[in-house]
Amino acid sequence: MPKITLTSYGAAGEVTGSCHLLQVDGFRLLIDCGLYQGNDDNYFKNWTEFGFLAKNIDAVILTHTHLDHCGRLPKLVKEGFGGKIYTTPPTTKLVDIVLSDNLKIMAEKITHSKYQPLYTLTDLQNTVKKLLPVEYDQNFKINENISFTLHQAGHILGAAIIKLNVAGKTIIFTGDIGAENMPLVKNIEYFDQADYVVMESTYGDRRHQHVKDRNAVLIQAIQRITRENSTLVMSEFAVERAQDILKVLNDYYEKHLDFRVPVYFDSPMADVVTKIYKKYTSYFNDQVQDDLKYDRDIFSFPHLQITSESRFSKNINTAMPPKIILAGSGMADGGRIIHHLARYAPNQKNYVLFMGFQVPGTLGHKFINGAFHFVYYGKKIQIHCNRWREEHRRDP
Template sequence: MQIKFLGAAQEVTGSCHLLQVGRQQILLDCGLMQGGGKARETEANAEAFPFDPAQLDAVILSHSHLDHSGRIPLLIKQGFKGKIYTHRACQAMCRIMFLDAAHIHERDAVTQNRKRERKGLPLVEPLYVTEDAEKALQHFRGLDYGEPLKVAEGVVVTLFDAGHILGSAIVQLDLQEGGEQRRVVFTGDLGHAGAPILRNPTYLNHADVVLMESTYGGRCHRSWEASFAEMAEVLDQARQTGGNVLIPAFAVGRTQELLYLFAQNYQAWGMAHWDIYLDSPMAIEATEVYAEFSQLYDDEAKALWSAHQYRDLLPNLKITRSTEESVALNQVKSGAIIIAGSGMCEGGRIRHHLKNHVWRPGGHLVFVGFQARNTLGRKLVEGLDRIKLWGEEIQVAARVHTINGFSAHADQQGLIDWYQHFEKRPTLLLVHGEEESQQALIEALAPITQACAPKQGQILDLLQPESPLMDGGEGR
């Protein structure tokens, strides 16, 4: 009975953990590596899995963000034939995510091959295509929170609300091998308590081993009140300078929170002064899924939603689905709030808006989510004053703001508070975090428990969880 850490080990993306119970093999998450540039991403994600996908008995998916789910179509392509268990809302969201990702992989391969053909180099294949994404979706089985299900011999799964994005789950695994029983809890990504729309993360009380994310393990967020005040101040500054506001937003989760907050604070934030553009086809579809699963909202959001629909709440919201509508925004010099993906500026329409707007002195660029190391978003947050897009160097004249209180991840104190609800102090392993954040969290947890951050390829023996981690070789 063991867990092997194959992704998001001392880094933020690529969540992937292999659980062995007797002869059963269960995969927790199967995410894309993100950040570090297109070439590095392509190479890392195309690497062979460090296990045989055909031998897996099941996959359990914590949520739909691609750094947790994005290699699942490749898993099916390479022989996995079992079921993928996740929350029903996550299943609906994965349809959007997978089809969009397949389209991007196909488009990128066409672009690369055009260049490679001119150079006489061998052509490359997409990581996966639309057909692979469609096949992957046929393997899903949607669950509700609190619904125990036996997914393999000796493995019972129960999902609990993680409060991160719609359908995100804390995964509880009750394991049995021979006469031994163990309970493993995997947080996936743990939500930021008090966030708009969704309920707070569920507190659990019993576990033998906990795998906990640590994205913000080294930081504490500003309060929601301070973050709301900061957003109001940014919008006021932008009105005074006469520029546009660009918001690189994650299509699933952050976009819906922003729209909700703009509606909720319509008068207080002076939203009537703006034309608000939702310029992300994926975010538009994701917002429709959020509407479908309104029973998962917190009480405040349910009350608002029961009285209105989101378009009624924001009369100045403009949906730009087509490329032509998006391109037309290049001519809008002021009075626009443009919400576009991707959240880390690594792709999507936001890069076109950066090219056409970020050099304008009166503009504002607002980051409201985590920026992974080596991404364009991270570089801009750290003060990069010139960016290069499609071979053109562009000056960053717009004012850059970071409102980290809007994060969908629990901060250091939130992670500690969540862990402290366990009646005993289960073995704690930190995943999904950069080394510096994990070390800071380990030090903050020291008065409570000893935590460690597994390296890529290390193995934990669940029958002896307090023993040192074993070296199992590199993961992907």
């Protein structure tokens, strides 16, 4: 029996920075290599040492493309990692977009600090070259001791639960655990048996909101701002949540052709990600496969305006309410949503809806926890608008 040891170098006792080292005799396998996110103290931990030598890592398996799981991969490559990064086919395409966008956000965040970006574009390109697609449910042998299969996680496109077989022992790494009946991705898979399970527990102290309730919150929000002739600003995560929202809105608008409130999709990155989603429709659940028979483009509907170019983005401001603005980043720690919040938050007539988990330290977290103001390019902006969060059952 080989000697097996597991050490967590992130996302242990905290939410972000997922990075787990499984050693099987002399073989070093890393599960995820994520970014620390949140307040400055946490964020700048990314510049500290890994706790192991990158050049000694033999292989990586990546669960999914959220930054807190993949954000330090280019740093790993920069510091000498020479192996392969195994992950699902959709993830191999999404990683590049997510890490490129992160490079831009990082440059902004470190402007007034002593730090240099964690990685360069070349490091990123070298990282992408190391990605090796492995299909769901196919057994992949890394060496004579270790093999693995990737399973549905119900989280985002391409997300996987890793089931490892290490010398006859079953070790499961869940990555992030999704919910059932998601608008797009397939349901999470369950397992009968394992010797060890390393499990995400961000939502361990509460039940997931039912997806139907979550969609209802969204629909009620758009109906309400229509009645009140106001503006709804929604935060969106560029990967999955944005496409989920587009699908829910698509279904609503196509059923209610008299509903004419414009939706401005103001996130260049989410737009690029949506194009990837359109290429991987075979990874969607059965319901979506049925929908695709009648609606070839499930992410496009009447009155949707994609404003990727910033000159169109500015047109949003001149449009009369009611209107709906979808913008990233999901936690408002960068991206165009900050400009929209600065414009619409001071007016008590408007609504802001935050979708998904908000890490402490981010502007999104401050908003949903009742902050009275925030600083926008050195200017104090008062927050008088109505605030909703999608996660709790606080119906609008």
